[in-house]
Amino acid sequence: MNQIAIKMLMGDKGKYLGIVLGLTFASFVMTQQPAIFLGLMARSYSFISDTGLPDVWVMDPKVQFIDDIKPLQETQLYRVRGISGVEWAMPLYKGLLKARLSNGTFQTCNVIGLDDTTLIGGPPIMLEGSLEDLRRSDGIIVDIDGATDKLAKISDQPGAAKIPLKVGDNLELNDRRAVVVGISKVTRTFQSQPVVYTTYSRAKNYAPRERKLLSFVLVKAKPGQNLQELTRRIRDNTGLVAYTNEEFKTVTYEYFLHNTGIPINFGVSVLLGFIVGAAIAGQTFYSFTLENLKQFGVLKAMGTSNWVLLRMILLQALLVETLGYGLGVGLTALFGYAMRNTILAFKFPWQLLIFTGAGVSIICALAALISILKVIRLEPAIVFKS
Template sequence: MNGILKLAFKLLVNDKGKYAALLVGITFAVFLMVQMTSIFSGILTKASSTVINLGAQVWVMDPAVTNVASSIPLPTYVLDAVRSINGVKYAVPLYSGSALVKLENGVFQFVTVLGLDDNSLLGHPELIEGKIEDIYAENAFVAVQDTEISKLGNPRPGTEFEINDHRGVIVGLAKVSVSGLFGIPTLYTTYSRAIQYIPSTRFTIAYILVEPKSNDVIPSIQDQVRQLGYVALTKQGFMQKIADYYKYQTGLGTNILIMTVVSFLVGLSISGQTFYTFILENLEKFGALKAIGAKGNELVYMIFFQATFSAIIGYGLGVGLCAVVITLAKLRIPEYSANITFTTLAFALVMVLIIAGISSYIGIRKVLKIEPFDIFRS
């Protein structure tokens, strides 16, 4: 069997032009599939940035909420009811809203404002300049130093701005795990200051952040919150709900799916056509092998090895090319959204193996039909 596979390898790489064309087709298809799915993965991660950065284990919200940016205010009594549930260690309110700020140079800029519980500051980010206790100072805000901070004029501690006719002061700079999706800077302050400075509806609680006494009581908390007419989602559950919203309720998921299918068809058509041409050009060699005693299953192994070997090499080249492009893009465009995940790599691998399987099938049908006397007769 080793001799058959060595022969198959030599036949494959003997025509460097055809082999290169085969690799280019598969590489291009893998590059597009990984690129599209990586961009989608990056977008979903950024869409859940608030959930990831705050890190609360359980989120209580209105059932109609589809993503973290479309919060529906909760009545105050819901907070009291959640705090009274058995198994809840503590529950705190979170303000989440947008505001228009006027910078020192007169430029206006929309920002996302997160108001943390005054007593616990649950979910506060890690500060790289200043102290989190300074958030209790008059007019105090903490700015997130991410790719969007330049839109605030790259403020430093002590920088002043105006928010809804109120004076605001940056008292610290924070770092977060994931920046936001829509290119809007983020400011943290206390809950009481947020509802005081920003016009709000009658209810001001966007979400209730719950810390359970143990993971075992989370199902019980969810059941009791459901009886109140609301939903309690774990961190992963909320992130999945956000992902489902962008996948199925917006055009984003459909567009990415179409581009991925097109990439698959491009790779399949190029590799299938090239591999079929390769089989036709080497038909005499396969016939000669059959004439000297090569069995049909050995020829099948040869063709399957050639297709699979080409697919794996093309897969590696495609993933490597995509990684280089994404790295260079992030160096030039810091807010570029693309994450290569194990799921993305596994999906692309399955697709490229399907391409190899179909290409093999095309070649196998042709080779198994050939008879040795047809070769020698010609």
């Protein structure tokens, strides 16, 4: 009877394609929109992910997320260094500074100042040059996305492509000379601004004069040191806030989650995809059952039990569900692959597959349930009605 069920389903190719495409659409929207949402959210803490070496981030208690800089006094660095369980503690400057481009326009950059001696907190991947090159006079390292796009030089030829910034090129940061000594690869940030790495002392020179310029203290715990205990100790001794990498990511993520319209906007898209997908697929599947009601009636009259008919409908639902789901997530994966080098945020974790699978299953289960009820209540005597 399973084969009969499959043939019944595929017999009407138009309806069959309608159901599968409806589910594909639902599955695609339910996967693609959350993938973009997760990608955006991941960008909110991408700088923390890229700065892998420290175990703990120390900051002003009022800091709400990674880009919410409340500078500290330099003396705080020495207080943190004096706490037991701290292997080392390094300063980090993080701020938005304006870079003057060769054509005279300005571009805001995310400037990161690393400890002059150790250069801890540097970019995860160097494409050109090395981190040590930052020790050269006026040296800065620029991320590849910034170098090829927002910081790229405008060609003299009208309509010609931008000329990427390269090692040896000059920039002006707050009216001070900066020389590109390396190109790095970093994860795109939420604001998608170019990321410029330099030394801590040089960053202080670039930054506008302020009494306090220390953004974070990066801390490495001694081997075997419990991180929760260490963060508590730092808090108790300095009055500052200390987070582990994961805690700081969560704080940042939750800030964006609760203080921006991003989740609700994407939530609406996902919900809309679910409703439209459910409406198309559910309605088409139900109307498919209605059109086949007489055929089910014939099978029932011939002695097919409700259980077998139920199994047939579930098999039909499972088949279209699997196809629609597979096509939907496949299209999402293709979409993600096609957009991998663009500004679009995209993150496709395995949990998303489960989320979409559950969504498509609910749609199919609802459609199948309504169809099953109709078939179970069907009087086989319907077969004699012309």
